[in-house]
Each structure stands twice: as C-alpha cells, then as structure tokens.
Amino acid sequence: MTTGEKLNWKGRRLDVHVGPVAHGGHCVARHEGRVLFVRHALPGEHVTAEVTEDKGGSYCRADAVEILSASPDRVQPPCPLSGPGACGGCDWQHASGEAQRRLKAAVVSEHLSKATNRDIDVTVEELTGGLLGWRTRVRMAVGYDRLPGFHPHRSHGVIPVGHCPITVPGLVESVAGQEFAKDSEIELVRDGSGRIHARQVRLVRGYRGRMRWERTPIAGDGGAVEFAAGRHWEMAAFNFWQVHPAAADTFAAAVGEWTQASPGSCAWDLYSGVGLFASVLAAQVGPAGRVVAVEQAGQSSVDSARLLADLPQVTSVARKVELALRDGSLDGPDPEVVVLDPPRKGAGHEVVDTIAARRPTRVVYVACDPAALGRDVARFMLRGYRLDQVRAFDAFPMTHHVEAVALLSRGD
Structure with a gap:
C-alpha cells in the first residue's frame, strides 16, 4: 500500500480466530493489526470471515462465511433466512439460548465495569416462553x-x-x-x-x-x-409497549422491588409511556403522595392520564423530559425516588445532572442499551451516586438486545 492510499479489505476472505463478544451482535477478531467485528461467529471459533464493510480505519466489519472450528455453543439456526447476507433481524440464532444469555451478560458487565471501575457480575435472566414465537x-x-x-x-x-x-x-x-x-x-x-x-x-x-x-x-x-402490574391497559395500539409478552409484568415487579417509595412521598416516572411504572409508584406513595409521569409522545401521555385517572396522586405531563426538567413542570417537592426508562440513546448528561441536583434517595434506571446505561451510570457516579444492584433480562431472544434494570443510590 502506497503512502496515502486508503486501506480497503472489502470482499477479502480472512481466516481468523474469534475473540470476545462486543456490543451490537458481533465478536472481535484481529488480522494484521486491525480489528474485525465478525457477525455469525462465536467466541473461540476459527472461521473464514468475509469483509463486508471497510472505511479504511482501524477496524472493518465481516461475516463468518465458513466455520473451520465450531464452538460447542453453536446450533443450527431455526430460520432459513438467518445468516450472512440474509435477514438482519436476529444476531444469535446460531447460539444456544444459554450461550446467548452469557454473551449478553458479558456485554452488560463490560459497560458497567468500565463505568464504575470495578467488576460487575451480571446474569441475564430468561423470560417465560422460550426463544421463538415471542415478538408481539x-x-x-x-x-x-x-x-x-x-x-x-x-x-x-x-x-x-x-x-x-x-x-x-x-x-x-x-x-x-x-x-x-x-x-x-x-x-x-x-x-x-x-x-x-x-x-x-x-x-x-x-x-x-x-x-x-x-x-x-x-x-x-x-x-x-394489554395486561400488566394488575391492570388492564386499553390504549392506542401503536403506543410504546414491551414487545415480549412477559416483559412488562417482569419489569414492573423489578422496578417496584427497588423503588420502595415511602407513603406520602413524591416520585417521578420519566419517559413514562402509558404509565406502567407510575402505577407501581402510585401504590407505594399512596393517596397522600405524588407521582409525576413525564412522556413526550402525545398519544401515550393522553392514554396515561385516562388510564390512571383512578389514581389522583398521579399527574401526567405531556412534555419532552429535558423540557419538563427546565420549565417548571417538575417544580414542587423533591422526589424520593426517580424511575428512568429512556429511549435507546439513554438519558444524557443534562437529564442526569438535573435529577441528581434534586437529590433523590434512589434512581431506578431501565435500559435497553448497555452502552447508554454505562454512560449514564458513570455520570450519576460523578454526581454522588453509586451503583448498588443490576438485573438483566433476555427480553429479545435471538437478538443482541437486552434489557437491564439498575439501582443507583445517593452516596451520602
């Protein structure tokens, strides 16, 4: 390669030994000093990888097109459209269910360990229903x-x-x-x-x-x-709701176990959707308490106000969370506990800093992206919080996605 010539391995086939899992449904391999993010492979395998994308930097992307030495965790994919160049919806159909959960646990653990500078042991819990026929x-x-x-x-x-x-x-x-x-x-x-x-x-x-x-x-x-947390949720069909039938009930129970809001206290449910976690908080704070549920999506917020009308301690706010934190929508008593269930990109520095400034005793963070969770946990720690516990759930079998619930407590 001449000086200034852009490196491009696209289309090349390389025999590589596959290393650890990485976030995004692939594993890491190395060749001639460069990193390959290899899909359709498993840690420990020896594969022929075909480079599918190369922008000339320190890494490129590849598919495992031939398995030279297979992992004992490898299984036959149940879908004929799973594999290189085919449907991209599933990442781990070639791995056993137990292996999929170990891979996801490793990813969550890696991001939280980086955020906290300590080893975080994670187990991904299986939801009922198995690996197939779950997505609603x-x-x-x-x-x-x-x-x-x-x-x-x-x-x-x-x-x-x-x-x-x-x-x-x-x-x-x-x-x-x-x-x-x-x-x-x-x-x-x-x-x-x-x-x-x-x-x-x-x-x-x-x-x-x-x-x-x-x-x-x-x-x-x-x-x-939908049915969850002991309630019927009659709502617009295309509102946000968990895609796994067992997820909403499971997450509501996990959140409720850690929030422990005191009777008469104030609690926030941010990115509240139709109010699933707000209903759990309402039962804890009781009629003398206050729950503020903030949701940007207009129809979800409208549905939330209607569905929780029997809980007068709940106030539904139809605002973007960042704006609600700035414009006085959340004025009043400081929250004892905050539940966060942000979109995939996470809550971000502004939201974390503003919550921390109100000094809630506990923050329960529900995350669908381990990298975003790690970034926000690190930010909370800078603001005086510690990561106490984490649970992870296999709410998206066959894919690289995983749901995690983290409990953060104020350090003082």
Missing part, C-alpha cells in the same frame, strides 16, 4: 417489489418474508404476500387479547410540498389492550 410488535419494510420483509444487516435492501419464527404466530403472516406502497413500512401489533393491528406508514408530499407521515389502517380498530 414488529415493523416490516416494503421493497421495490411492493412486498413486505426485513432489511439485511446495515442495508436498505428488503428480503420478502412470509414467516418469522421469533414473532407470535399469525402476525407476519397477516400481511405476507400482499402488495403495499414502495418504500413504506408496515407496523404490526398483536395485543394482549390476541387481536392483530396493522397499519402502513409512509412519507408523502402534502400541502405546499411539505413532507408528512401518512398512516393507513390495514387491520384492527387501533385500540389495543
């Missing part, structure tokens, strides 16, 4: 052939799909083979009563050429019911 909410892409399917990993292409083994039976099949508008998406939900709701979502040009989202119902009446 899914978004499908529509390709140029007008058929719904899923994207390959890091690709805008669409692979038509008639059946998906990780989704609940009948969900993907309800739209399979039908034609829809090109470049649209199909959102599918099977609610707690077993009803299927579907809609097409696409960007269209509207008044004065402005682009807007158009949502066209396909199936269902748009009103879903």
